[in-house]
Amino acid sequence: MRRVIGAAFVSLDGVMQAPGGPEEDRTGGFDLGGWLFSYFDEAGGRRIDALFSQPFDLLLGRRTYDIFAAYWPFVEGEDAGLGARFDRARKYVLTRGAQPLSWANSHRLTGLDGLAEVKREEGPDLIIQGSSTLYPQLLAAGLIDRLILMTFPVVLGGGKRLFGEGAPPRSMRMVEHEVTPRGVVIATYEPDGQIAPGDFGAATTPSPAERERRARVAAGTW
Template identity: 60%
Template sequence: MRRIIGSVFQSLDGVMQAPGGPSEDWTGGFEHGGWLWPLDDEATGEWIGELFGGAYDLLLGRKTYEIFAAYWPYVSGEEAPIADAFNRVGKYVLTRGQDLLDWENSHRLASIDAIAEIKRSDGPDLIIQGSSTLYPALLEAGLLDRLTTLTYPLVLGSGKRLFGAGTPPRSLRLVRHSVSPKGTIIAHYEPDGAVRTGSFLTIEPSEREKARQQRMKVEG
């Protein structure tokens, strides 16, 4: 059985849109494309090298696939080894449409059930890069094995977020972490079941507290 491993570049407010360049994705009028570049450093580069250092296939949403397919097949120079690897590995693309998937070794997956079937098969780990739309459904289905977030010290205010609408409540367990010289927090999480709750209250609610709670019920 394969593992599904997510890796995300995000701001402090959870925005992961267009880290690589100004023209990467300006959906919704996003104006801060390329925000990662000034904050990149050796430590984050080492993690990316570790992530892609072994055998893997890629698991992508349609829009991230389109970004990759329009870039990596045409790369040469210093990035050629990455491009060669990305061209060679399997690309599994979650899309309900009939979009052309003409990048070599690309495979269409029409549903989360299809992802589950690939996960059960023999083969290398499936790595997610970008693809914000995948995470809510993968969490809901219990298919995500590990999530690494690289959280950069900036706030973007708007844009596509890692956990957007429709994300189910889940607990995660921190299994490893580090901080880069430029302040990027690299944190590795694994699923840890349902969200657990409790209370720090040690007394019965006062009449004032009861009134506050009643107002919340009315005001919403």
Template identity: 60%
Template sequence: MARKVTGGCFLSLDGVMQAPGGPTEDTQGGFDEGGWMFKIWDPGIEQTLGALFSGDYDLLLGRRTYDIFAAYWPYAEEPENRPMRDAFDAANKYVLTRGDQPLEWQNSHRLAGIEDVARNKHSEGSDIIIQGSSTIYPDLLAAGLIDELVLMTFPVVLGQGKRLFGGGTPVDKFEMIDHRVTDQGTVIATYRPGGKLPPYPAEGPIGAKSEREAERQRKMAAGIW
């Protein structure tokens, strides 16, 4: 039986997931709104986080998210952080990376490509949670390796930053299987892949093409519209 792979994402309304945790978490691209999630912290998401990180689980991370986690969680001595620190220490951490840098955090394992992720998914072990790691989603979705997305969308627009559905994301449908809205307006929705987007229906509202529309189409095709 395959292991379940769930992506748990903190998002802005414009789809940004970069550096929700702190100002210095990830400043790539000149991103200067790091820590945005804690600027508007919503305790209404704690129920979802508790369910997501309950029981045994392993982590699937991109290399940069791994670097962020490995530099923080093993050293998180604050009493309120110790339960998550201990759970992350104990979890297998599968790092999808083409590099050969040392993975010194205990229970860390290198995955060189999507084929390795697929083999890992179909091996024995705990279910797998993805945290951060925006760049790995397009390939994972294209390969059909994600079973669920738990998207926590906060009522904020950031205007720039790394997004969940970046370049190379396949055209797919999703089925919403659960949703709720917190008192502060964070939308928590859980989706499963729902198959390919069907073609435009023959009975769709295309309408008759006027000469003006034909000219617009010609300009669009020529790149001058």
């Protein structure tokens, strides 16, 4: 069985929109594209190289597919090698649309059942790039096996977030981490079941002020 691995660049406030350049994705008026540029360093580059050094397939949302298909088949220079690997990889696009998928080795998936079937097959890991709309539904369906986050020391204030509306509550377990010289936190997580809430004050009798505060919360006047 294959693994589905999400690999994402995110800001401190969880935004993952257009990390690579100003014209990558201006949806919603986002004008801070290219925000990771000043913080990317050799340590981050090594982590990306390691991620794509083994055989892999890509799992993409439709908009990220469009961005990649317009860039990677035509890239030159030092990124040409990665572009060639992306060309050879199978691209699974999770979309309900019927637009052509003209990039070599592209395959349409119209729903999570199709993805689950692909996941059960023999083959390399499926790596998610970009594709913010995928994460809530994949997490809810239990289809994410590993999450690699590169968190950059910036606050963007708005934009598409990694786990946006519709993301279910889940616990994650960190299995690996490092901090780069430029302050990028690279952490790898795996699903760890449901959240188990606790209460540090469970053994303490609430004060009159606390009881009054809770009453205001319940009444909607707090």
